[in-house]
Amino acid sequence: MLKTTTTHVRALTTSDLPELNALLDRDPLVNLFIRNRVDATKLQTRWLGGQVWGYFEDGALVSACHAGANVVPAQATPAAVEAFAEQAVSDNVRPSSIVGPRDAVLPMWKLLEPHWGPARSPRLDQPFMVLEHDSHLRPDPRVRPVVLDEFDTVYPACVAMFTEEVGVDPEIGNRSGYRARVAQLISQGWAFAIIEDGDVLFKAEVGAATPYACQIQGVYVRPDQRGQGIAAPALAAVVQQARATVAPIVTLYVNDHNTAARRAYERVGFEQTATFASILL
Template structure:
């Protein structure tokens, strides 16, 4: 769309198709942003994304809400977009996305941000289009969608996973907003659980769905059950159901130091298709 000569500007509703086209170049890497756009993230008055234009065409952009996520950026656009990212530094909790883009944008922006609490520069991005059952993998039938009356059973597992992964609790003060985020996922059929004795012992969420792709996140197994060979069957079932319920390409990204998790994902047929980086503040 030839509508501006400005090198950067906030994206709006007229840019939705162009932004989704950029995401579609690598849906496994950009399903998070694409899903937020489809949820209305570029609605009227939104300041969720800043685009970089060349000859009037959108060539790259950065999602700039709580998470700064680059899409289609390169060395030419990092500098101009960094000036926009600088403006949202007070509300930014993390940078995340394709490693080269995250680290490149950070190199242009980092001096204006607080020192990060953690820089995870090697996070394998994994994906599969093959249901694990086709590979002869046994599916654990105990894994199912959580129901609305189980929100308060899922909450402790979700809180434990978040705190262990990120390093602080997912909320301060009232739990109401965090509980509502869990409820929304359950209403959408995006939380899968194993429940034993009115306690969640395994859970995984489908955090994003777009472009025939779904992204699995929030994977958690009760600590006392780890190392018993349960994770592969549980995850195989999640992947199988996610592909049937949400999208044919299932993806996730994992920290490189989580060797056991990577082995589990590879065992059920997921392959590495890229590398992410995350910078946490």
């Protein structure tokens, strides 16, 4: 007689933290975003701004999914992807994006597209890249952590990068939320820039971190400075400083079609280890 597997999905609570952390630690680089959120909030809803769902088989946690402003699956099996999509529809979740490993995001989007589609910007091939040591490039000595007094100098560059990359002006809608997020990154020492004569020539931030690794985001070169070889040495400096002050391994992901960025990251020493996808809604 065949054994029937019992499955269910539910919101995880603080009592689930040991099992959830063990699950996320199966791939601590790819699962970095969720681990960062879990470490920061301890799954308390008021801080999490959503939930983390768990998919269980015979009482054991098999997969997880962050469900808030972003839907992010972790260690998601095909059965878990289907269950998470059903849960999202049932709970009327309305995120701004679905992000994560492509082999989970694309089948999840296929199930959710009839309810949430069409996508504003589907990004179906995003190399996930890793660097575990300082770059062989000479780091640009002008790169340094941004200080909070420089918020008004750096903020316009953050808005410009976000608008260019995401296709939405972050000042429309929740402007105060975006300003608070930029200020938070600066306060944490996670924002880095080249600032000359009151102008931002380059900037990047660490968007998430665990004791094991961190993730760079928001890489920006002022438009009139592009094509002059600034990005790679500047990013090498960010890697060096992030490894010294945040976490020993540095990760990022990039759109496949952004060949200039990919070449810069490869020059720094980043290597692709996985593939992400993002569905911007």
